[in-house]
Amino acid sequence: MNKKFWKPFWSFHIQRTEHWIEEMAKKGYTLSRFQPKFSRFTFIKETPSHQIFSISFDPSIQHPLPKALQLDGWEVVNKKRKWAVYGNVKQKEDVKTSIVRDNLESRNKKIEIFWWIYFIYIAFSVTSQAMLLLPLYFSSDPVTVTRVESPLWILTYIMFACQIAVTMIGVYSLLTLKKESRRLSEESKQSQFLIDSTSESGRSRERCNKFKFGWTFAPDKLETWLEDKERSGWHLTHIYKRGFTFQFVRSEKKLYAYSVHFDGRVDSNAHSFHSETGWERVFVSEGSWQQWSIWRQAYSEESEKPELNIDPESKQRAAMRVARFHTLMYTPLLLLFGYAFFSFMLPNVLEEGYFSISGIEQFNTTVYPLVMFIFLIYVLRAWAYYFRVRKK
Amino acid sequence: MTEKTDKVIKKYVPMSETAFYILLSLFKQPQHGYGIVKYVEDITSGRLKLGSGTVYGTITKMLKDHLIVVYANEERKKIYEITELGELVIQQEMTRLEELYTNAVAHREDKK
Numbered sequence: 228m229n230k231k232f233w234k235p236f237w238s239f240h241i242q243r244t245e246h247w248i249e250e251m252a253k254k255g256y257t258l259s260r261f262q263p264k265f266s267r268f269t270f271i272k273e274t275p276s277h278q279i280f281s282i283s284f285d286p287s288i289q290h291p292l293p294k295a296l297q298l299d300g301w302e303v304v305n306k307k308r309k310w311a312v313y314g315n316v317k318q319k320e321d322v323k324t325s326i327v328r329d330n331l332e333s334r335n336k337k338i339e340i341f342w343w344i345y346f347i348y349i350a351f352s353v354t355s356q357a358m359l360l361l362p363l364y365f366s367s368d369p370v371t372v373t374r375v376e377s378p379l380w381i382l383t384y385i386m387f388a389c390q391i392a393v394t395m396i397g398v399y400s401l402l403t404l405k406k407e408s409r410r411l412s413e414e415s416k417q418s419q420f421l422i423d424s425t426s427e428s429g430r431s432r433e434r435c436n437k438f439k440f441g442w443t444f445a446p447d448k449l450e451t452w453l454e455d456k457e458r459s460g461w462h463l464t465h466i467y468k469r470g471f472t473f474q475f476v477r478s479e480k481k482l483y484a485y486s487v488h489f490d491g492r493v494d495s496n497a498h499s500f501h502s503e504t505g506w507e508r509v510f511v512s513e514g515s516w517q518q519w520s521i522w523r524q525a526y527s528e529e530s531e532k533p534e535l536n537i538d539p540e541s542k543q544r545a546a547m548r549v550a551r552f553h554t555l556m557y558t559p560l561l562l563l564f565g566y567a568f569f570s571f572m573l574p575n576v577l578e579e580g581y582f583s584i585s586g587i588e589q590f591n592t593t594v595y596p597l598v599m600f601i602f603l604i605y606v607l608r609a610w611a612y613y614f615r616v617r618k619k
Numbered sequence: 620m621t622e623k624t625d626k627v628i629k630k631y632v633p634m635s636e637t638a639f640y641i642l643l644s645l646f647k648q649p650q651h652g653y654g655i656v657k658y659v660e661d662i663t664s665g666r667l668k669l670g671s672g673t674v675y676g677t678i679t680k681m682l683k684d685h686l687i688v689v690y691a692n693e694e695r696k697k698i699y700e701i702t703e704l705g706e707l708v709i710q711q712e713m714t715r716l717e718e719l720y721t722n723a724v725a726h727r728e729d730k731k
Contacts, residue, residue, distance in 0.1 A: 293688045293700045295649060325691045415695055488672070496697075497675050503653045503696075504671035537670030538637060545672070 230256060230270045237266055238310075239403040241282055241331065242410060248280045248312070263310040277304060277314030279322060284309055284331040299324045329496055332411055339404050342397045349394065433477035435461070440471050443519060444553060444608035446487035447615060453523075457483040463523075466510040470519065486522045486535040489549050501535065517552060539619070546616035553609035557602045564602070568595045624704060627684050631708045632715060637669060638677050642701065642709050645687055649700040652678070681705070 237244045248258055248268075252275045260269035281301075283290065290303055290311040299322060304314035315322050363370055442449035453463060453473075461475035486506070490497065501522060502508060510521040524533045536542045572592045576584060581592070631638065644650055644658040655678075656669050678699060681687045686705035692698050701709075 287683075287685070289685060291685065291688045291702065293649075293690045295692075295698065295700060296690050323693045325695070327689045327691050327697060329689070415691070486672075497672075500652045500675045501671045503651070504656050504674070505653075506671060531668060533668065534670045534672075536672035536676075537668070538635070538673050541670075541673050541676050544676075 228272050229259070230272075232268045232270070233266055234268060235266050236399075236403065237268075238263070238282075238284075238331075239335075239400070239407050241328070241407070242414070245280045245282055249278070252277065252280070258305055258312060261305045261307050261310070261312060263307050275314075277302070277316055279315045279317075279319050280304070281313045281315075281326045283311050283313060283326050283328065284334055285311065286330060286334070296324050296326070301326070328411055328415065332408065335404050335408060335411075339401060342401050345393075345397055434464075435475050437473045437475065438471060439473055441605075441608075442470075442487070443489075443549070444605055445612050446489070446549060447612060449487055449521075450485040453485040453521075454483060457481050463509060466521065468513075470510060470512055482526050482528065482532075483523045484526055484533045488520045488522060488535060489545065489552065490518045490520070505533075506535065542616055542619075543613075546613045550609045550613040554606050557606050561599055561602045561606070564595055564599045568592075568599065624707065627686070627704060628708055628711055630684070631686070632711050634708075634712050636667070637673055638681075639709075639712060640667060640669070641674060641677050642681070642686065642705060642712075645699055645701040646706065646709050649698045651692075651696050651698050655699070 255274050256270035257273045257275035259271045290306050300315045300317040301313050305312040460480045462478040464476045465474040506522040506524050512519040576592050640659040644655045687699050689697050
């Protein structure tokens with residue numbers, strides 16, 4: 228006898244879903260049909276040959292099975308396009324290997340980003356509608372609203388209901404995915420840890436805090452600065468949360484290679500990879516889309532200075548990411564400010580004269596070009612960094 | 620040979636030195652990231668120290684092109700394993716290098 232189940236959002240609780248398939252197996256049901264898109268699972272009453280299950284996502288639809296997994300008893304039980312269910316005939320305790328879920332994690336991240344964009348759009352459209360209606364609300368004239376009867380109103384209501392439903396799904400998805408990403412990173416946690424700050428013993432030693440702003444535009448300069456500090460006997464012990472204040476402690480002179488790293492998207496795999504190869508992470512910025520991290524590794528006079536990116540190609544690629552990020556971030560602002568300044572403020576000032584405009588207008592016409600200038604410097608500095616890297 | 624395999628071979632042969640040594644160390648046996656770096660350092664007698672950013676970038680690219688696959692071992696460490704396609708690619712590259720080598724040796728002998 229067949230048993231059919233509908234499990235909406237099953238992929239947001241991947242471990243729970245796997246566990247459920249295992250429970251079904253214990254009860255003597257085999258997963259016979261798997262329709263991931265429709266969240267449908269069909270079981271038949273038949274004792275399955277597999278004990279444990281793992282669901283994997285592979286956008287290339289290949290679902291490869293490494294030899295080591297095969298030897299460990301894993302098989303592809305069921306696959307449907309990008310999803311596959313892997314099963315293992317052995318007991319849970321005897322299974323040594325597991326399937327890596329990087330693809331699933333990046334898929335979940337993409338869904339999260341989609342919903343964020345949706346909410347930003349909603350916020351934007353609500354504010355712009357409010358801006359339209361606010362003058363009406365504040366005006367002293369009586370406002371009369373007439374509702375024209377029409378059978379088409381039903382469309383408005385349906386659309387409204389749809390919008391509410393979609394928004395609810397969005398809220399649910401974002402909350403669940405946040406939890407899911409924590410569960411998945413918990414699951415793949417390895418024996419090694421990432422060190423966030425090195426708290427050294429010897430509190431009595433001389434300390435100093437240095438403030439450094441705007442290093443994201445010239446990461447190479449920060450690297451040299453930190454390396455020089457270490458060379459002159461100031462050891463970096465802590466970087467404060469926002470990444471502007473650096474705490475040093477007097478210690479012996481040592482050689483350290485520093486590397487400032489920028490990820491377009493948070494890639495915890497890359498981070499565990501680097502720390503596995505002997506790099507120590509001393510700083511990581513918050514925020515999940517654009518992430519900065521600072522790495523270091525001690526080395527001796529005799530050996531070569533280690534580098535995170537060693538070939539010019541990957542160095543340039545990393546620098547390009549930095550330049551592009553700052554351009555994308557500041558150019559729209561620059562254009563927006565420039566538009567307001569050159570098409571409204573400047574003509575106004577030229578027409579009326581600087582001293583005959585109001586205080587707030589005076590303030591704006593002074594501040595706007597200043598801010599624009601700063602933004603322009605930011606962008607130019609980021610590109611200067613890129614060209615420095617290219618020249619090296 | 621399918622069209623897809625052909626495309627991958629075209630993309631990887633000739634290979635950069637870094638890519639070659641990474642794939643070579645996986646050709647020997649499945650390894651984790653640090654294992655690759657160490658192995659390459661060993662067989663080049665310390666000449667080639669791969670930066671972990673470089674290794675990571677190359678591995679990500681190779682995973683995408685299915686030259687290698689990944690799984691997690693008992694300690695949840697990621698282990699990379701070469702695929703049949705990966706073996707095919709490195710064999711082709713080795714043939715190319717062999718030709719390079721024999722020609723280099725032959726011409727050096729001639730000069731003597």
